[in-house]
Amino acid sequence: MAGPAPDCLKIDKSTAHRTGNAGAADGRFAIGAPAMAPPRLQPHALCAAFPDMDAADYTFLKEDVAANGVRQAIVLLDGQILDGRHRYRAAMELDMGCPCTIFAGKDPQQFVVSANAARRNLxxxxxxxxxxxxxxxxxxxxxxxxxxxxxxxxxxxxxxxxxxxxxxxxxxxxxxxxxxxxxxxxxxxxxxxxxxxxxxxxxxxPSQRAHASAPKPAGKQAVGEPSSSPLAPVIAPAQAQAPAPSREGSNAEAAPADEKIAEIDALKKLVQALEVELAQEKTRARDLERKAKLLGTELEQEKKRGRRYAQLYPQLQTLLKVSSSEAMVTAVERLVARTK
Known part of the structure; x- marks a missing residue:
């Protein structure tokens, strides 16, 4: 059973939309000061229906929380996290407070679907x-x-x-x-x-086929009790005369089938391992792409500063009436000495 929810701000409507850790609730929410979420909260079943963030996205979110705090309150239902489990986790790991609100709408399912609508990477x-x-x-x-x-x-x-x-x-x-x-x-x-x-x-x-082909339990007919079926006089003598199945033949047929099943299972495991590796590579590629964008932004800023310096240099030469960098440094040092 879920624990009691803290006394947080109630939400008037049952739908919302958010993007990451940025932005506050829109006009569909009651406005007020949210309370701080208690420790050791667990995700609600509706929240857990959606997958976790990948490692790279969570790292960026945690860095944002460390720099700016949790800017959008998490949403609780029955003492569990209905929305915002990654923001809450980041805040707890950073030993920071996490604001929370209580869901008071009529449709938590639509709310969760709407809250996760921005996750385009799924x-x-x-x-x-x-x-x-x-x-x-x-x-x-x-x-x-x-x-x-x-x-x-x-x-x-x-x-x-x-x-x-x-x-x-x-x-x-x-x-x-x-x-x-x-x-x-x-x-x-x-x-x-x-x-x-x-x-x-x-x-x-395979598991569904095995369940469907499982032998059904026999009836509760007592041993020696005659069958009530009208075909019993015909079936019973035929069953008595039918030869028992050969175990050698059935074993010989089962052996190749078992080998095929083992071969298929090995191939499935290999495919699963490759799928996991592919997912990890995709995550690393996204991480590298983000880092490349950051480096590109820094490089562009450096270029702008370089162009600005190039514009100021001849103006400074004219002002100080010098022609070389060494003479410019000497002139600047003299001006600094005079101001002391």
């Missing part, structure tokens, strides 16, 4: 799984502020979710299959961006 698979997870969530009880109750948000169809996200219905169906498969390890890989929904559905198919 893949189609990540967005689809996040949206499906958000709209399959159901609250355990009524909000203490009376804003919404269990089941108040009707389930959305595949077509509705596809329209909401701009993704295809096929992608939404794959996300629903992964969510329903009860494979948190596979879902976590999709959420982190290391596995696509197509790859995830291929991976969960």
């Amino acid at each position: 893949s189609a698979s990540q967005r689809a799984l996040a949206i499906v997870s958000v709209f399959e969530w159901r609250p355990l009880g009524s909000n203490q502020h009376g804003g919404w109750a269990p089941g108040a948000h009707p389930p959305k169809s595949t077509a509705e979710l596809a329209k909401l996200t701009g993704l295809s219905e096929r992608t939404i169906k794959q996300a629903k299959q992964v969510k329903a498969a009860d494979r948190p390890d596979v879902a976590d890989e999709v959420r982190s961006g290391t596995l696509s929904l197509k790859g995830a559905t291929e991976r969960i198919k």
Whole structure:
């Protein structure tokens, strides 16, 4: 059960839009001084439906928080973080205060979707799984502020979710299959961006087939009790005369199949490792691109300063009536000595 929420400012509306750590709440919020969030808060299930920031983005966010503090208050629901878990984490790691507000709207699901709308770096698979997870969530009880109750948000169809996200219905169906498969390890890989929904559905198919082909439990018919089926007189003699299956033949057929399965599993593991490496390389490439932009900005500033110096140099020569750099330095030193 979630702990009690601190006495923070209540939000009047259920939708919002933000970008990183910059900017304050817009006109859809009640204005006031937020309280400071307590330590050891956990993300709400709706917040956790969206993946974490990658390492490079989080580093830039943390640097911004260190320089400017948390400029936009995090949003709490039932004592958990509904929006702003990365800002909160950065503030806690820096031992800084983190302002918070209490959500008091009627639709936390739409709020979370709107709050994460600016995250353009998410893949189609990540967005689809996040949206499906958000709209399959159901609250355990009524909000203490009376804003919404269990089941108040009707389930959305595949077509509705596809329209909401701009993704295809096929992608939404794959996300629903992964969510329903009860494979948190596979879902976590999709959420982190290391596995696509197509790859995830291929991976969960063997377990689904195994579950479907599992033998059903036998009936509770007592031993020696005659069957009630009208075909029992015909079936029973045929079963008695049927030869037992040969174990040698079945083992010989199973061996090549087992080898193929092992081969496929090895290839899948290799593909997964390559996908992880590719994601890491993409993160490093984004980091290098940001650093290159910063260096380019600094270089441009240095060029501007150089051009300004080039303009001032001949003016200073004329003013001091000198022709060389050495003579200019000597003239400046004399002027400084006179002013002392």
